[in-house]
Each structure stands twice: as C-alpha cells, then as structure tokens.
Amino acid sequence: MGHNASHERLTAYFERIERLIEERKGINDDIRDVLTEAKSEGFDVPAMRAVLRQRAMAPEKRMEQFALIDLYVTATGMGAPREA
Known part of the structure; x- marks a missing residue:
C-alpha cells in the first residue's frame, strides 16, 4: 500500500x-x-523588457546595477555616464 x-x-x-x-x-x-x-x-519592445527587468529588482540592486553600467560605459570610452 x-x-x-x-x-x-x-x-x-x-x-x-x-x-x-x-x-x-x-x-x-x-x-x-x-x-x-x-x-x-x-x-520599443526590447526597451520595455529591459525596464520590466529593472522594475523587478529591489531598489538597492537596481541602483547598484545602474552604477556599474555607468562605470563600465565611462571606462570603455563609450561616452559620459547617463543622468540618474
């Protein structure tokens, strides 16, 4: 059984x-x-998907992610960091 x-x-x-x-x-x-x-x-659907991923993040994690992206963009000479 x-x-x-x-x-x-x-x-x-x-x-x-x-x-x-x-x-x-x-x-x-x-x-x-x-x-x-x-x-x-x-x-723009890809941009919408990117925003959806960011909205799902905790605010602290999102700010950390933005900071890292800004750092990498600046470090690679792609341009000035984006406005927060």
Missing part, C-alpha cells in the same frame, strides 16, 4: 506541474499580446 500511495502522490505532483506549465503558457501568450499591442503603438 505504501508504494501505491507514493506512486499516486508522485503522479499528482506531475499533474499539478503540468497544469501550471499550461497556465504559464497562457500567461506568456497574454504578455506577448500586450507587447505586440505596445509595439503597434510605436513603443
């Missing part, structure tokens, strides 16, 4: 994961639709 219960639990885990993967696919499709809509209105 223990083996059968373990089998059922394991199967249930896989089924839950599969449902979540399917839900994630639907959400990803919705996100793609929103980005397509934004692009059709003239917005």
Whole structure:
C-alpha cells in the first residue's frame, strides 16, 4: 500500500506541474499580446523588457546595477555616464 500511495502522490505532483506549465503558457501568450499591442503603438519592445527587468529588482540592486553600467560605459570610452 505504501508504494501505491507514493506512486499516486508522485503522479499528482506531475499533474499539478503540468497544469501550471499550461497556465504559464497562457500567461506568456497574454504578455506577448500586450507587447505586440505596445509595439503597434510605436513603443520599443526590447526597451520595455529591459525596464520590466529593472522594475523587478529591489531598489538597492537596481541602483547598484545602474552604477556599474555607468562605470563600465565611462571606462570603455563609450561616452559620459547617463543622468540618474
């Protein structure tokens, strides 16, 4: 009986994961639709994705990232640091 219960639990885990993967696919499709809509209105999708990544960061981490980018841009002679 223990083996059968373990089998059922394991199967249930896989089924839950599969449902979540399917839900994630639907959400990803919705996100793609929103980005397509934004692009059709003239917005730059790669820039939007970059901002989304930054918005997901903790404020301290984001400021650290900006500082490093400014440092690298200046160090490589690509131009003056950006305004914060």
